[in-house]
Amino acid sequence: MTSSTGSDRVINRRVLLIAAGALSSTALLGCSTRATNDASATGEFEFREPTPTATVIPEERRAPAPAFSGELLDGTGFESSSLAGDVAVINFWGSWCVPCRVETPEFQAVHADVADRGVEFLGIDVKDQRQMAVAFVERLGVAYPSVFDPRGEVAMAFRGFPANVVPSTILLDRAGRVAAVYTGQVRGEDLRAAVELLLAEDRA
Structure with missing residues (x-):
């Protein structure tokens, strides 16, 4: 019985860690999306990648x-x-x-x-x-x-x-x-x- 309880605790801990990771990832995605929306709202420049040399952006x-x-x-x-x-x-x-x-x-x-x-x-x-x-x-x-x-x-x-x-x-x-x-x-x-x-x- 004790062995089963210990196993359950390990499983529960793993579930909590996965859930916390998912929430953290969602929060990061939220910040990223918000920054992108702000950039599009202002219409101001936002760096995404360098321009090939000797060329210009259309x-x-x-x-x-x-x-x-x-x-x-x-x-x-x-x-x-x-x-x-x-x-x-x-x-x-x-x-x-x-x-x-x-x-x-x-x-x-x-x-x-x-x-x-x-x-x-x-x-x-x-x-x-x-x-x-x-x-x-x-x-x-x-x-x-x-x-x-x-x-x-x-x-x-x-x-x-x-x-x-x-x-x-x-x-x-x-x-x-x-x-x-x-x-x-x-x-x-x-x-x-x-x-x-x-x-x-x-x-x-």
């Missing part, structure tokens, strides 16, 4: 980028609204990031070629020290501004964006919609190709 599938603000490396304020009406290249980097040392000069070369054609470049310096970041851009001759964002707040504004992947790059079209998200190092020629695709789009 216009009908683009979503508006979130508004963000911050402080540039030189201490002046920045508002994302200043990018309105132009194609924008937003690059997340850090002075500690080895691929960034290769990528940044190539980005600067593209910037120099297209800056007068309605293309804005903006760096987002993450997980860094300001003096190290300033030395980095000065050493590489970077002419475009960078927001100093040591806590990664700008990345968090882009829903679901993989903030820990540095370097990574987001392109915005003239309407302020996310047109591409590249995770990892981007070659200058691939960036140039994507920018040209956005510049070729009808301004209307």
Whole structure:
């Protein structure tokens, strides 16, 4: 009789554990569904997967980028609204990031070629020290501004964006919609190709 009671207790414990697991999974699914519904309700960008290099997202599938603000490396304020009406290249980097040392000069070369054609470049310096970041851009001759964002707040504004992947790059079209998200190092020629695709789009 005692043996049977012990067996029943083991079975009951297993049933309770399975039930608890099911409730936990349901709760997680509920959170996930709620986040998706919020994104669709606002119509704002939500990251799902990176864009193949040198390509852009079809216009009908683009979503508006979130508004963000911050402080540039030189201490002046920045508002994302200043990018309105132009194609924008937003690059997340850090002075500690080895691929960034290769990528940044190539980005600067593209910037120099297209800056007068309605293309804005903006760096987002993450997980860094300001003096190290300033030395980095000065050493590489970077002419475009960078927001100093040591806590990664700008990345968090882009829903679901993989903030820990540095370097990574987001392109915005003239309407302020996310047109591409590249995770990892981007070659200058691939960036140039994507920018040209956005510049070729009808301004209307």
